[in-house]
Amino acid sequence: MAWFKRDKPKIETVSDDEERTVNTSGIFVKCPECENPLYRRELIESHQVCTHCNYHFRFPSRDRLEDLFDDGKYEKLDEEVTSADPLEFVDTKPYKDRIEQAKQSSGLPEAIVSGSGKVGGHLVYAGAMDMSFIGGSMGSAVGEKITRLIERALEKKGAVIVFSASGGARMQEGTLSLMQMGKISAALSMLHEAKLPFISVLTDPTTGGVTASFAMLGDVILAEPKALIGFAGPRVIEQTIRQKLPKGFQRSEFLLEHGMVDMVVDRREMKDTIVRMLDFMMGCS
Amino acid sequence: MSEANEKSPIERVRTARHPDRPYTNDLLRSIFTDFVEIHGDRRYADDPAMVCGFAKLGENEVCVIGQQKGRDTKARQMRNFGMPKPEGYRKALRVMRLAEKFGRPIICFIDTPGAYPGIDAEERGQAEAIAFNLREMAGMKVPIIVVVLGEGGSGGALAIGIGDRVLMMENAVYSVISPEGCAAILWKDAAKADLAAAALKLTADRLSQFGLIDGIVPEKEEWNVDGEEADLGERFTSVADKLSKTLLENLKELKTKTGDQLVQERYKKFRAMGRWSGNS
Numbered sequence: 001m002a003w004f005k006r007d008k009p010k011i012e013t014v015s016d017d018e019e020r021t022v023n024t025s026g027i028f029v030k031c032p033e034c035e036n037p038l039y040r041r042e043l044i045e046s047h048q049v050c051t052h053c054n055y056h057f058r059f060p061s062r063d064r065l066e067d068l069f070d071d072g073k074y075e076k077l078d079e080e081v082t083s084a085d086p087l088e089f090v091d092t093k094p095y096k097d098r099i100e101q102a103k104q105s106s107g108l109p110e111a112i113v114s115g116s117g118k119v120g121g122h123l124v125y126a127g128a129m130d131m132s133f134i135g136g137s138m139g140s141a142v143g144e145k146i147t148r149l150i151e152r153a154l155e156k157k158g159a160v161i162v163f164s165a166s167g168g169a170r171m172q173e174g175t176l177s178l179m180q181m182g183k184i185s186a187a188l189s190m191l192h193e194a195k196l197p198f199i200s201v202l203t204d205p206t207t208g209g210v211t212a213s214f215a216m217l218g219d220v221i222l223a224e225p226k227a228l229i230g231f232a233g234p235r236v237i238e239q240t241i242r243q244k245l246p247k248g249f250q251r252s253e254f255l256l257e258h259g260m261v262d263m264v265v266d267r268r269e270m271k272d273t274i275v276r277m278l279d280f281m282m283g284c285s
Numbered sequence: 286m287s288e289a290n291e292k293s294p295i296e297r298v299r300t301a302r303h304p305d306r307p308y309t310n311d312l313l314r315s316i317f318t319d320f321v322e323i324h325g326d327r328r329y330a331d332d333p334a335m336v337c338g339f340a341k342l343g344e345n346e347v348c349v350i351g352q353q354k355g356r357d358t359k360a361r362q363m364r365n366f367g368m369p370k371p372e373g374y375r376k377a378l379r380v381m382r383l384a385e386k387f388g389r390p391i392i393c394f395i396d397t398p399g400a401y402p403g404i405d406a407e408e409r410g411q412a413e414a415i416a417f418n419l420r421e422m423a424g425m426k427v428p429i430i431v432v433v434l435g436e437g438g439s440g441g442a443l444a445i446g447i448g449d450r451v452l453m454m455e456n457a458v459y460s461v462i463s464p465e466g467c468a469a470i471l472w473k474d475a476a477k478a479d480l481a482a483a484a485l486k487l488t489a490d491r492l493s494q495f496g497l498i499d500g501i502v503p504e505k506e507e508w509n510v511d512g513e514e515a516d517l518g519e520r521f522t523s524v525a526d527k528l529s530k531t532l533l534e535n536l537k538e539l540k541t542k543t544g545d546q547l548v549q550e551r552y553k554k555f556r557a558m559g560r561w562s563g564n565s
Contacts, residue, residue, distance in 0.1 A: 082561065181419060182447050182558070190424075192424075212444075240402050
């Protein structure tokens with residue numbers, strides 16, 4: 001073989017499509033924003049944030065909970081609550097098959113994982129949504145898990161934190177999915193009455209029925225940089241108004257400017273920011 | 286059983302959207318009396334897609350909130366096709382708060398393709414406006430009766446839909462997404478709307494089976510209005526009277542409950558919604 005022939009595989013790049021998770025099989029990852037190569041270990045240490053341009057890669061839900069809870073320790077909750085197929089929904093593929101595929105490809109039981117533990121010493125019930133499970137969509141199981149988090153917090157006087165990453169309500173469960181918006185919001189009404197904290201963290205992307213329910217109901221709402229956040233998706237709006245949308249529309253910074261979120265927070269400072277909020281809301285511990 | 290029962294889901298969708306189908310305003314000038322409309326969210330604007338005001342239903346002073354489409358082109362534009370903007374939802378909440386303050390029951394009529402998806406609506410916080418209504422309606426200490434009149438279009442419908450009783454007209458539909466939208470995403474073909482409509486189980490009978498609604502108001506053949514005159518026609522009146530009677534019965538029952546009782550029972554009702562696997 002000639003000395004100049006490539007015998008190692010090329011540097012793997014991350015495609016710019018919807019799945020912007022890190023390909024962990026390679027040693028280097030190319031940042032889709034600034035195109036600089038990133039050493040994989042470096043990227044993990046920086047919580048999947050590009051060290052050159054601060055681009056936030058999508059972050060797996062379990063990593064989020066580990067990052068949030070003190071010493072990465074938490075008790076997993078409601079793992080057994082998973083999606084059923086109440087409508088016996090079939091489009092080009094049966095919903096049942098989609099659920100199974102999602103479980104296998106994501107390694108997750110549902111589009112949200114939840115747990116309880118201490119954050120800055122405060123008792124916290126937290127959930128993290130995951131785009132890799134049917135687009136992070138909210139069906140009955142997701143609604144049930146979030147509602148249980150809130151009910152537990154009510155009972156034990158804890159705080160609730162939810163990291164959103166979702167395309168919205170899950171179509172394959174029809175109106176049952178829609179009603180999860182009402183169910184969770186009603187539970188949040190009780191949490192509010194009980195004067196217990198709810199911190200909502202919006203990550204890329206948070207749209208549709210998730211935004212139009214619990215995600216926008218935080219006592220404080222934090223957003224990761226440049227996350228897509230909105231009610232209607234950009235394509236739907238473009239079709240409605242028949243115009244191209246301005247650059248930066250529906251990004252975190254746009255929402256901050258319009259008074260819809262409290263802060264845009266770098267992932268690496270997220271935990272400290274949350275602890276600061278909890279100290280105010282729950283008293284220093 | 287009426288003939289309407291034979292309708293396929295997509296036929297029900299078309300019936301629910303038909304311009305001759307009765308709107309909120311038609312009910313306000315028939316089964317209600319002494320309606321006075323009030324306007325504005327006190328923050329930005331008045332939204333003609335959401336009609337709010339005080340009215341009498343029999344002997345009862347009630348607050349009426351309803352989405353309003355338009356029957357002709359001009360009215361449709363004025364009402365923005367029944368798609369409220371954030372100011373519509375905020376107006377609705379302001380008026381509901383008034384009802385709570387003065388101890389009056391709230392009656393909501395749902396009839397919308399959905400909340401308006403536009404740049405201005407996003408800028409003013411469409412998602413927040415809807416979300417906030419969901420939470421605040423859950424805690425409202427007066428009776429709330431919701432009726433889906435025609436189209437129950439997703440979050441934009443639910444934003445006035447958290448009630449002690451949620452009723453549907455027999456040919457109304459209530460869905461997480463329009464059949465066309467669903468078909469475009471899952472079948473990659475908006476023309477497959479009939480398949481999507483069937484798959485979404487968006488009709489009153491199916492939603493009742495899932496425990497998502499509390500009652501169905503039967504419709505005799507087609508529930509239509511005959512023009513814009515004072516007399517809305519026989520087809521309209523017979524069904525509207527039935528609706529009126531149902532509202533009165535529910536009001537009577539709900540009025541015996543305390544505010545806290547209402548809030549607790551309303552929570553229980555929505556808490557029970559959903560079907561999942563795993564021990565519960």
